[in-house]
Amino acid sequence: MLVLGLALVAASALWGWQGGNATRVRIWQGGKVYAEVDLAATRTLKVPGPLGDTVIEIAAGKARIAADPSPRQYCVREGWLTQAGEAAICLPNRTSFELLGAGGRGFDSLSY
Numbered sequence: 001m002l003v004l005g006l007a008l009v010a011a012s013a014l015w016g017w018q019g020g021n022a023t024r025v026r027i028w029q030g031g032k033v034y035a036e037v038d039l040a041a042t043r044t045l046k047v048p049g050p051l052g053d054t055v056i057e058i059a060a061g062k063a064r065i066a067a068d069p070s071p072r073q074y075c076v077r078e079g080w081l082t083q084a085g086e087a088a089i090c091l092p093n094r095t096s097f098e099l100l101g102a103g104g105r106g107f108d109s110l111s112y
Contacts, residue, residue, distance in 0.1 A: 022084040022099035025063045027056060030094045039063065039099070049093035056097060068093055 027034045029047050037043065039061050046053040052069035062080040068090045075090040084101030 020084045020101045022061070022063075022082060022086070022101040024100040025056075025058060025097050026100055027097045028095065034095075036100075047095050049090075049095045051093045054090055054093050054095040063097060063099065064088070065090060065095075065097070068095070 023039055024036055025039055026036045027045065027047060029049060034047055035045065037045070037058060039058060042059045043057075044066070045056045045058070047056060049069075053067075054065060054069070054075075055067040057064050057066045062082045064080045065075045065078065065088050068076055070090050070092040075088045075096075078088040081088060081099055084099050087096060087098040089096040
């Protein structure tokens with residue numbers, strides 16, 4: 001019974017933290033929506049910010065920040081994002097994006 005209970009808890013934790021497949025990217029600049037684009041299209045966007053341009057790449061159902069003028073490059077190190085609810089944030093340049101999908105947002109440690 002204990003093993004069954006642990007398996008049920010583990011399965012529901014894995015299921016609850018998945019956001020599903022993303023279908024769109026919403027890009028923010030300075031607290032306002034800059035663009036919303038389909039993830040199926042391959043494109044590169046340059047989003048102007050106070051420090052310079054942030055380059056966002058979209059390809060084959062995934063997105064990433066390829067280049068950013070911010071000093072520490074945390075958002076560039078995030079790499080490719082694929083799941084709905086995932087986001088990359090470049091605070092010094094006030095630019096970010098989030099992935100949207102039909103499954104809604106997954107849970108993370110902050111929303112838990």
